[in-house]
Amino acid sequence: MQHYRRSETASLLALGLAVHQPEAVAHLLHEVLFRDPVELEAYRALAGAQTFPEAVEAASSEAAELLHRLAVEEVADADAGAVVGRLLDEAASRVLAQMEVDARASVGPLEDLQTIGWLKLLVEDLRDDATRGAAALLLLPFLAERAAVEGRP
Numbered sequence: 608m609q610h611y612r613r614s615e616t617a618s619l620l621a622l623g624l625a626v627h628q629p630e631a632v633a634h635l636l637h638e639v640l641f642r643d644p645v646e647l648e649a650y651r652a653l654a655g656a657q658t659f660p661e662a663v664e665a666a667s668s669e670a671a672e673l674l675h676r677l678a679v680e681e682v683a684d685a686d687a688g689a690v691v692g693r694l695l696d697e698a699a700s701r702v703l704a705q706m707e708v709d710a711r712a713s714v715g716p717l718e719d720l721q722t723i724g725w726l727k728l729l730v731e732d733l734r735d736d737a738t739r740g741a742a743a744l745l746l747l748p749f750l751a752e753r754a755a756v757e758g759r760p
Contacts, residue, residue, distance in 0.1 A: 617693035618646050623682040625653050631687040639754040640694045645669045692739045699730050
């Protein structure tokens with residue numbers, strides 16, 4: 608069993624915020640943002656439950672352990688917008704890297720080149736406090752739709 612320690616990864620910070628301040632991040636999170644299977648399960652348990660105890664009950668032992676650990680860690684100093692921005696940046700950068708590989712191999716359609724340019728601009732906007740919110744609102748649905756088309760969470 609993997610044991611989680613206090614970590615400053617964007618995904619764990621986002622889950623911590625989802626535990627402590629769900630109203631601040633619930634609308635900004637989606638399963639496509641979580642790569643680690645235990646973190647993904649913890650997110651799904653939180654997203655599907657009305658209360659924290661229900662989420663813990665619905666989760667596997669590993670995900671429940673992670674949720675308990677997150678519940679006792681402080682997140683008061685974490686800026687929800689910045690944390691979600693980092694998480695979106697990581698997810699968008701993964702998609703962008705794959706799209707660039709496909710474009711170089713001529714696997715992707717020509718419109719992917721336009722999408723690559725658009726994604727690069729959005730990633731830059733995520734890194735700026737003034738434009739992060741608008742970029743997040745555009746990027747999250749794009750990432751979710753792309754994952755659904757590809758048949759992954």
